[in-house]
Amino acid sequence: MVTPAVRVEGLEHTFRQKGREVRALDRVDLEVGEGEFVALVGPSGCGKSTLLRVLAGLLVPTGGSAEVGGVSAVGRPGLVAFMPQKDLLLPWRRALANAALGLEVHGVPRKEARARARALFGVFGLEGFEQAWPVQMSGGMRQRLALLRTFLVPSRVLLLDEPFGALDAITRRGMHAWLQAVLALEPRTVLLVTHDVEEALVLADRVVVMSPRPGRLVEEVAAPFPRAREPGIVTSPGFVAAKARVLAALGEGGGTLAEAGEERRAPGA
Amino acid sequence: MRVLQGAARGVSRAAGAYGPSAVLLALLVVGWEAWVRVFDTRPYILPAPSRIWEGFWGTKGLLPEHIRTTLAEAVLGLGFGAAAGVAIAVLVAGIPLVRRVLMPLLVVSQTVPMVVLAPLLIVWFGFGMTPKVVVVALWGFFPVAVATADGLMHADREMVGLVRSMGGNRLQVLRYIAVPAALPAFFSGLKIAAAYAVGGAVVGEWIGASSGLGLYITRAQTSFRVDRVFVAVVLIALLSMLLFAAVHMLARLATPWMYVKTEEETT
DSSP states (O other), X not given: OOOOSEEEEEEEEEEEETXXXXXXXXXXXXXXXXXXXXXXXXXXXXXXXXXXXXXXXXXXXXXEEEEXXXXXXXXXXXXXXXXXXXXXXXXXXXXXXXXXXXXXXXXXXXXXXXXXXXXXXXXXXXXXXXXXXXXXXXXXXXXXXXXXXXXXXXXXXXXXXXXXXXXXXXXXHHHHHHHHHHHHHSOOEEEEEESOHHHHHHHOSEEEEEOSSSBOEEEEEEOSSOSSOOGGGGGSHHHXXXXXXXXXXXXXXXXXXXXXXXXXXXXXX | OHHHHHHHHHHHHHHHHHHHHHHHHHHHHHHHHHHHXXXXXXXXXXXXXXXXXXXXXXXXXXXXXXXXXXXXXXHHHHXXXXXXXXXXXXXXXXXXXXXXXXHHHHHHHXXXXXXXXXXXXHHHHOSSSHHHHXXXXXXXXXXXXXXXXXXXXXXXXXXXXXXXXXXXXXHHHIIIIIHHHHHXXXXXXXXXXXXXXXXXXXXXXXXXXXXXXXHHHHHHHHTTOHHHHXXXXXXHHHHHHHHHHHHHHHHHHHOGGGGOOOHHHHO
């Protein structure tokens, strides 16, 4: 049997908030195959981000196991390329140095790291902005730079936490097409967290639906298309049917998407 | 041509920024001169600006050496103070026990009046430059330590998490996140220290010295040359501004991202 890129088994997490026990994750099982693109959708506060933080080694869960490439990621950062919700570009680094951060942290000499980052600036639509400061870049560019930084972290597994959440709808659609092109060029295993159902179905091979807190996996929907999807696909019958299934699963979970939109940043997430 | 236009723009911008202060200062000086002449105030009570200028002109041969001494003490003291401040900040920010033990003592140390401490320092270190450098350093380390520790402790936790998720160790978190994040705060502290450095050196000299603006002041006072006291006051102000500007330049070089103009600001 081939070891999956990501394997989560019986994952639980409980934390204390204002003297109360809050259960963020409840017996979550999830496998992501090598090269697969899985999207995790669910209302805010359902523990999506908590799950990513566990896999990134930043949070030690209260129970269960989380493996990346067959190695336990619990309390062990450095196995994945993690992209948090905010772009978190370092204001004191120019674009090129920001992109090369992951390589430098992994011990690649600065000159080589920056040469490798520079080579991908064109692919990420950032050509000519190597020497720009983050504050000089638009929201879409900042997000592409954060993604470039994530791609350059020497890991096959990408964890993306609502990477396009801060962008307007039009820019976001452009980023979807562009991300698919980049992935065709530079294949990776991707676990994407989002609460945009359309985004999940456009990008992923498989959509996993989580319930409101305590987060459980309630439904799995395979995207009914091969990769390299046209933007127009969102109106095709197959897409609409898949979307309906995901939305139904979200509804059964007890939360609605309208609620999800209200509270963008889950406490403790 | 473009260079000339640029220079003209620079001058007009400077005039716009400092013009109002310069006009106010000029008015004060003129008013002062008029007051002294109209009421015929005695020069040992309040000398007119014209008389202060004469005092400067009369001692201009002596002044360069005094200025050199005072400036050297100020710069050296600022350097040692900043180094000590950074060292303390790293300890305070990094080790909670040190923070609890040291912080109250540091605050207490700042309540001891320097005029009380300065004579002791002269007893310990002699009449040379050392006690003055120590006074400046004792004055300067505090704002640097407090500001830098604050900057180090308030590094963005999510940025720290990002570097850790990449497998970064504590040293790398310090190098990539905490230190650059604390630099602007460090320079804020250093600016405050720089503003007080020349004054600190003069206080040290005032108690006992063989050279420096503080000595120049004591000599002027004992001979009731109030005009010369004012000469020293003006020089101290100018030197302080010079030191402050130097630190500002240093900050621009070391933290260029703090001075980046975004599109909306430039147009």
